[in-house]
Amino acid sequence: MTSSSEYPLGYGQRLVPHIIDDRARENPSQLFATFPKSSRIEDGFHEVTYGQFANAINASYIGPSELRYAILTVGAIKTGHKAFFPSPRNSIEAHLSLLESACCDVLLTAKKCHPVVEEIVYRRSMRRIVVPELEEWISAPLALSYPFETTFAKARYEPFVALHTSGSTGLPKLVVIPHGTLASIDAWQLLPSEGASPTIIQSFQGIRLFMPFPPFHAAGLYIMLPLAVFCNITIVLPPAEPLTAELADSIHVHGNVEGTILPTSVLSDIVKDTELYNNLQNLKFVAFGGAPLSKEVGDAVKAKSWPVNWLGATELCFTALEKMHADDWEYMKFHDCMGIDFRYHGEDLYEMFIIRDDALNLYQGIFCTFPHLREYSMKDLYSKHATKEGLWRYRGRSDDVIVFSNGEKMNPLTIEARISSHEMVSSALVLGNDRFQSAVLVELAKPTYDQEYQRQLLDSIWTTVEQANETTEAHGRISKSLIMFTSPDKPMLRAGKGTVQRKLTLDAYGKEIEALYIASNVDATPLADQHTLDTENIDSLSSSLTTLIFRSTGILLDPEDEIFEKRH
Template sequence: MQSIAVLAGPNKRSGLISHGSSVTWDLWIYDTSFSSWLLPRRGTRAFFTSHRNSLEAHISLVKRTSCSALLLSEKPLPVARHILEDWPMEQVTTPDLDFFLGEELVEVVPFPKTFEEVRNEPFYILHTSGSTGIPKPVPITYGSYGGMDSQLLLPSLGHKPTFLSYVRGKRVFFALPVFHAASLNWTIGLALFAGVICVLPPPMPLTAHLASQIFQYSQSYGAVMAPSLVVDCYNNDTYCVRMLQSLKFIVYGGGMLPEEVGDVLCHRIRLMTLMGSCETALLPHQMLDDPRDWEYISLSPCLGHIFRNDRDRLGNLTIVRQRKYESHQGVFSTFPQKEEHAMGDLFEPHPLKPGLWRFRGRADDIISFTTAEKLNPSTMESIIQANPRVKSAVIGGQGQFQASLLLEPREYPRNAAEEQTFLDQVWPSIVQANRDCPAHGRIMRGFVMLTDPAKPLPRASKDTVQRHAVFKLYVAEWGSLYERQARLNPTSKGPMVPSSAPPGKPHGNPGEADDGSVLSDKMASAIGAIVERKISAALDRFASALLAAASQLYSMSSSVSDSAPQETRSPAGGVACSEGITNGVVSAPSTLSAHAAPRDHDSKKRASGRLRQIIYDTLAENVEVDDLEDGTDLIEFRLDSLQIVSLLNAINAFIVRSEQPVDLVQIEAIYSNPTVAKLVAAVVE
């Protein structure tokens, strides 16, 4: 049985054709003209690939699913051509959404098979998010999806009400990427089985501002949101109030919600977390009685699950095959050879209430230090990311002697002074995270670094950070961080235990302070961090003083020759206009920032050279640049949508850092100026 690949552009949504997953055409025929092409292919599996996949991922998926046709929107992404170059297929253009919402009657396609006949047949094909590498296709059977349908039966069997029974017949806003598996799994499942009216976001980036408008006008009973979006709405007074006034419940999934946010919201709105996977769809979550238990899940016993002891006294959620629960264990229709299925999610039990479990991270997120100690970073990262100035936080240290922290700011500092201010503002959140973690996992000030604006953190389709890809992308920076700390504090190169022990005396626990050498190492490590912090602050003050003195000298030397009736000169010789600068972004193309040097021919030439090199360096990370020239069309040179985002970030970082008097460029600028020469000219000249 072959597959049909569907690639949906970010600005079009054709029926279900941008959900990042797939449905069998036996169930979904939208119109007679389109069905004339599809009907001869009844029984063919359709595979919907996310437009956020890299070209490598696209090629891998279509090959592994043996795709024979590619369905495209009316304005397909440039990457479609590159997919077809590597894997030739038939091309079919799909109508847009308005066509499918027309009032004309469509042909009814009968489905005469019984559930038992198709239980183990593919219903659709999903692909994993790529958190651990190239996304993998996962054929989902009718039996797997049937496990979600059976959840509505549980209350009639004497069990607690499930989430499906709670939202039955209600209107729910799904603030999830429409190309993500959860959007397809949950929207189709809730719509078909529970009669839920699913409100989907428009085809544009889903911001807190846009979500707030949907809260206000969609009349949704509740919303399913990513934790980051919940935090963004919470941090804005207007959006937070509107969210609480408009909705009756909030469901978050795909990650952890900071406790300080959830503990406030749970007193004003029903707050809960749900989980599932490609293989299981939505798990049978029982509704909780106490709103203070918002972090915990309670799964129906009909799932036949256990929390198998893993590490750090956490339980790995595992579904064990049992014949009496066959109709509720859909995962074993997808994997008929398995007797149990481990989800790979680690939970801790409620200290007082049996049956309630709180998510604490993935089994593969555990960090092992050279001290033989381990750390689950999820809770710490969640606390740090609650800081409104932090977009993402990733804790590293695998194979090292202690933990380190990589921060992705929401607004990048433009100089050393602003970077120090940023760290000072985030440090209380790091202290809070350190307070509740084991001593060996605490983040010291010298082990914090910021991401490079030109190297944004890789993210999966559900907008979660791809940890393994982050470690690979920043391997050099992490190595330099530990090498620098080792030079500053030689005692921190290895485990904080004696290098040798007296005969007959085993090494003690590294966390105990009864060994003088252990205490000495800890003191040396702390002192080293303090000294480094003091020296760094002194150097920053010295650099700031030099910059101020230089600016004053420049102002004195230029005041005689430079005069402008409509403008006032800044100390550094820039133009201070009434529009000003907001959040480090120039407000108008004609406005220079407060520290920008006059844009003479030499400065333009230097800036052009720097930007040109940045563009080539960024491209070198993604494509072969040996044959690339200044006049080469980048789109024709196989630059796909993900690589364009990286290039866009690199150019905008240059604009901010070099204080170019232009607005930050939008993605359309790259499509309009698809060569290196044109991009440089658009920014600098």
């Protein structure tokens, strides 16, 4: 990798506000983003040019929805402030904790704001400013230019924006992202000129991309600003309503998009509908992230388009990945420029660490976020490809791993993805920490209170659970009595990107989970289907013991086998 201070076209040393101003001056009619005129996508789209975008920033119109997040981010940078975007889905306790950490004393809201705003203002002394609607910003009279004259060297470690983690394992944590962290993805464009393999962002250059993630979430803001600006992407946004498979398809059909990036839950729903699924063939690629995609869904996508498995994190933006063959869509190949070391975690799992390397300084944005660190773990676990060197499959986070009361461990994500692929299921959470056996909490696509209907659905879903059990360690297999449905009035809690917040959801269902285990009597009587030993004679005892061991562990023993040798 180059260590020169001279970079072609300034890649890796460009600042987002500079690029926006340059395009507004040199090519003001260039499209920055589009958004639907109404909830009827076929009615067409409003277009926002770089000229309009830059003018809205200079006019200092700020607000909390859609493109206003991007405008606010750059406007705050230009005026020496730092924007912080909390998710409206946070609990009031999470909001107050984050606002305290960020030292926020001004709250910007739309005319119609989220109900949590009133509670925040009541609980914390803050100045509240109500801002105009997006259309007023875009049509604002030409404002005087407000130049941003800071150099990259000075701004590299200065704040670009403040965000927070998803809170999937507890209260979300504040993360301040400097300019240098984001500039690392711009630097990846240098790699081909150095004779290195390109990353997948080369495939995104100059396209129209459907981006449905909320802009208060890292994925949404990172795609809308640094990725779009660095790679000349035109962002196509959805209307301000919940994302469904039907809405995503409508954008695919009427939005003139060349690529899409979707939550795995929405992509799974698209594959279940023949018409929506067939429309994927008109896209150059279908990217997904945030959670594992079941093999059935991924293989279906592969038959219509190029599936792009991409990973990011609030703290580092995106990971540098090489382009994969469609057949290997389940795997990722991390570029050498990231400086990654995979360390053995246990069983077939490895934890990914990024090791600081001065020769890779321009590409390792994580060490702009955390300049005091020599290495960084994303706490993500991977397994190797069986035959292809350098290919890694994401298996979940280290804090997702379930540890049973007998010390056995299980990664729940594969079985969760398999159960979630059922057409009647929206999401599934496998649980079992400190228990003898795992259980699963299932959120239906159409939640119901009707217990008779739930019993019918359970019979339908059970076939899928059995299939998932076949590929799961014996100690992690789920019995029919340990399947529980969420209540319609208590859906699974979700982060801004749509992924389920595991710990918060399981905490919310703590009493119901405890009652489920008590009713099943599993912890009192370990899994083996309560098989009875036949002690009539030595042969019947041997036979019943081998059956008991097989049902409990999946290990088939001969009466003459040494059990402690077999367990290895």
